[in-house]
Amino acid sequence: MADARPFHWEFTPEPVAREVFRIEGGRPLHGTVAVSGSKNADLKLLAAATLTGERCRFTNVPEIEDVRVMADTLRDLGVVVDHPAPNVYEVASGDVDWLFVPLEAAAKMRASFILLGPLLTRFGRVIISNPGGDRIGRRPVNLHVDAMRALGAEIEYRNGYYFAKAPGRLRGGRVTFPQITVMGTENAMLAATLAVGHTVIEPAAEEPEVDDLIAFLVDMGAEVERTAPNRIEIEGRRRLRGAQHTVVSDRIEAGTFAIAAAVTRGHVTLRNAPVGHFDALLSIMTEMGVKISRGSDTVEVDATAADLHPFKCADIETQPYPGLATDLQPPTCVLLTQADGASHVTETIFEDRLEWLGELRRMGATIEIADKHHATIHGPTRLHGVDVEIGDLRAGASLILAALAADGVTTIRGAHHVHRGYEKIDTKFLELGARIERTAEGT
Numbered sequence: 310m311a312d313a314r315p316f317h318w319e320f321t322p323e324p325v326a327r328e329v330f331r332i333e334g335g336r337p338l339h340g341t342v343a344v345s346g347s348k349n350a351d352l353k354l355l356a357a358a359t360l361t362g363e364r365c366r367f368t369n370v371p372e373i374e375d376v377r378v379m380a381d382t383l384r385d386l387g388v389v390v391d392h393p394a395p396n397v398y399e400v401a402s403g404d405v406d407w408l409f410v411p412l413e414a415a416a417k418m419r420a421s422f423i424l425l426g427p428l429l430t431r432f433g434r435v436i437i438s439n440p441g442g443d444r445i446g447r448r449p450v451n452l453h454v455d456a457m458r459a460l461g462a463e464i465e466y467r468n469g470y471y472f473a474k475a476p477g478r479l480r481g482g483r484v485t486f487p488q489i490t491v492m493g494t495e496n497a498m499l500a501a502t503l504a505v506g507h508t509v510i511e512p513a514a515e516e517p518e519v520d521d522l523i524a525f526l527v528d529m530g531a532e533v534e535r536t537a538p539n540r541i542e543i544e545g546r547r548r549l550r551g552a553q554h555t556v557v558s559d560r561i562e563a564g565t566f567a568i569a570a571a572v573t574r575g576h577v578t579l580r581n582a583p584v585g586h587f588d589a590l591l592s593i594m595t596e597m598g599v600k601i602s603r604g605s606d607t608v609e610v611d612a613t614a615a616d617l618h619p620f621k622c623a624d625i626e627t628q629p630y631p632g633l634a635t636d637l638q639p640p641t642c643v644l645l646t647q648a649d650g651a652s653h654v655t656e657t658i659f660e661d662r663l664e665w666l667g668e669l670r671r672m673g674a675t676i677e678i679a680d681k682h683h684a685t686i687h688g689p690t691r692l693h694g695v696d697v698e699i700g701d702l703r704a705g706a707s708l709i710l711a712a713l714a715a716d717g718v719t720t721i722r723g724a725h726h727v728h729r730g731y732e733k734i735d736t737k738f739l740e741l742g743a744r745i746e747r748t749a750e751g752t
């Protein structure tokens with residue numbers, strides 16, 4: 310496991326502009342909402358663009374804080390990152406002159422660690438901050454480091470940094486993960502594209518964002534193929550070329566809006582929807598009694614009959630794809646507060662993902678938290694507006710859903726966490742008829 314010694318200097322994150330959402334709940338949402346590009350696909354695509362000196366162009370990029378952090382991290386390395394129009398980014402990595410990813414980047418965003426694989430394989434060395442230090446919570450990256458070593462990298466850990474070298478080029482090899490890891494799979498895959506010889510990654514993550522990355526790499530000239538549902542094989546190439554790519558739509562954002570329609574007993578059509586990428590959630594919703602209709606790139610969610618037939622309770626368990634995404638567990642819990650009976654929730658991926666249920670309880674939900682992985686939600690309950698604080702991105706979006714369903718006014722502090730991953734979330738809800746206001750904290 311990654312060493313989590315304290316860092317060698319005192320690090321104080323930059324202050325962020327704190328904002329508040331003020332939401333008056335109880336209004337059914339109606340209308341159409343466009344789903345944005347996927348955060349978790351886009352961050353890896355921008356990193357993949359450093360595998361070539363040629364220009365890469367991305368469209369359907371979400372305008373969110375994490376993308377801005379990744380763009381700035383790349384610029385600090387000497388990469389040219391242009392933002393010629395909304396939702397469009399261009400990346401040219403011809404003159405990378407500073408192979409150092411600092412703690413500031415890791416502290417803002419764990420996903421900065423995705424730069425390990427591409428920079429190491431293209432330039433033969435990189436120094437990159439461990440995002441797993443005490444100050445940022447326990448976020449291990451041991452599986453990423455082991456994967457690089459399996460490809461011939463020499464990696465030392467000193468003072469909070471990984472010093473990684475590839476003597477000559479990386480060598481293709483067998484990467485065997487003891488458990489499924491999304492970013493570990495992506496890091497290994499990016500590194501293998503420029504390694505000498507053949508690489509097999511198994512078990513490889515099956516998330517749609519991994520396949521979006523494969524599609525882009527293939528357009529860059531890489532030889533990458535998913536040869537079995539959980540196996541990816543790569544034949545290393547000497548160099549890759551620039552390419553264009555439209556980022557896949559965000560299945561987590563889509564799921565969040567689908568649940569928003571349901572908890573407010575509304576009727577919403579998702580446009581530009583990643584149909585087929587969030588079926589685990591849609592099946593649970595169907596089982597609970599929400600009417601779902603799928604088109605080629607639309608999903609219609611109709612919960613207007615819920616007053617006559619209350620939602621049925623459901624037991625849910627998070628799993629790697631194609632199971633229910635851990636990122637959709639918090640919003641699904643909001644829906645379960647509106648279901649009739651006891652619903653059991655099992656979180657298998659992360660240890661801290663049930664903590665936010667304490668805030669939901671303050672809004673009137675009846676929830677027993679048995680341990681870090683299990684909770685029971687009893688419903689239906691009428692939620693009511695209170696003052697709550699957002700602790701992280703997914704919990705933040707879920708508190709917004711709870712507030713939309715609640716009686717009265719909810720004030721949600723810490724809105725900046727939500728801007729990390731959801732494009733114009735307040736505007737999108739306003740357009741669906743919600744009463745939501747965003748202001749600076751203290752005004």
Ligand code: EPU
Pocket residue numbers: 348349352420448449450451452453454488489490491492493634635636658659702703730
């Ligand atoms: N793990 C290790 N060691 C490692 C890597 C992971 O022990 O080196 C453990 C993790 O602690 C976790 C499990 O393995 O218990 C799975 O983690 P995974 O590596 O799959 O997560 P990730 O790749 O770091 C991505 C998303 C997360 C999403 C998870 C699971 C990005 C940037 N992040 O994280 O998204 O929850 O996969 O699907 O792609 C979010 O968007 O809010 C978010 C947290």
